[in-house]
Amino acid sequence: GESVGLHLPTLSVQEGDNSIINCAYSNSASDYFIWYKQESGKGPQFIIDIRSNMDKRQGQRVTVLLNKTVKHLSLQIAATQPGDSAVYFCAEGDSWGKLQFGAGTQVVVTP
Amino acid sequence: DVKVTQSSRYLVKRTGEKVFLECVQDMDHENMFWYRQDPGLGLRLIYFSYDVKMKEKGDIPEGYSVSREKKERFSLILESASTNQTSMYLCASSKQGANGDTQYFGPGTRLTVL
Numbered sequence: 611g612e613s614v615g616l617h618l619p620t621l622s623v624q625e626g627d628n629s630i631i632n633c634a635y636s637n638s639a640s641d642y643f644i645w646y647k648q649e650s651g652k653g654p655q656f657i658i659d660i661r662s663n664m665d666k667r668q669g670q671r672v673t674v675l676l677n678k679t680v681k682h683l684s685l686q687i688a689a690t691q692p693g694d695s696a697v698y699f700c701a702e703g704d705s706w707g708k709l710q711f712g713a714g715t716q717v718v719v720t721p
Numbered sequence: 722d723v724k725v726t727q728s729s730r731y732l733v734k735r736t737g738e739k740v741f742l743e744c745v746q747d748m749d750h751e752n753m754f755w756y757r758q759d760p761g762l763g764l765r766l767i768y769f770s771y772d773v774k775m776k777e778k779g780d781i782p783e784g785y786s787v788s789r790e791k792k793e794r795f796s797l798i799l800e801s802a803s804t805n806q807t808s809m810y811l812c813a814s815s816k817q818g819a820n821g822d823t824q825y826f827g828p829g830t831r832l833t834v835l
Binding site: 655 | 764769813815817826
């Protein structure tokens with residue numbers, strides 16, 4: 611089947627720096643993409659999404675970039691804070707609302 | 722805010738027991754999902770439902786069944802629990818749209834089967 615993957619399983623970032631989390635996807639028919647954040651002991655929490663007809667979307671301190679040519683998705687976190695330490699998942703969705711998740715990237719924010 | 726609740730945060734069961742995991746959402750969402758999450762494997766879809774009394778198999782339905790008698794409630798059933806079903810179970814819901822929509826997750830149930 612189709613797969614969604616992440617380039618880096620663990621990302622260590624210094625507090626105040628910007629973080630970039632990357633994701634490769636293989637289903638060119640996916641309609642939308644979502645980034646989730648999961649803190650220890652909690653369920654995944656929605657961060658931001660982007661539709662396939664867009665290439666960039668910004669939220670509060672976060673930006674998602676979509677490059678359909680190379681099937682690449684990234685999440686940028688500005689001015690990373692200790693509270694940003696978590697596992698981040700990308701997911702791609704079809705028109706029926708099903709999501710396919712990547713394995714996740716652990717982000718560790720160091721002081 | 723969307724709220725998805727799961728009946729238990731932690732469960733310990735014995736091999737062969739029948740296990741019920743309950744999920745309730747309060748946003749009138751049509752779609753509901755059950756996933757399991759294991760280290761290094763991400764989230765894998767077990768079953769999902771687009772409407773009351775409807776169910777569809779996900780990627781790993783073996784050993785599980787589901788029930789959706791009411792729109793707000795989606796139950797996952799392990800007919801005869803086995804040790805390889807020890808995992809974190811996550812429920813999610815989303816509204817139905819032409820292009821799909823964001824899934825909102827509950828806090829998860831960590832199930833241990835001894």
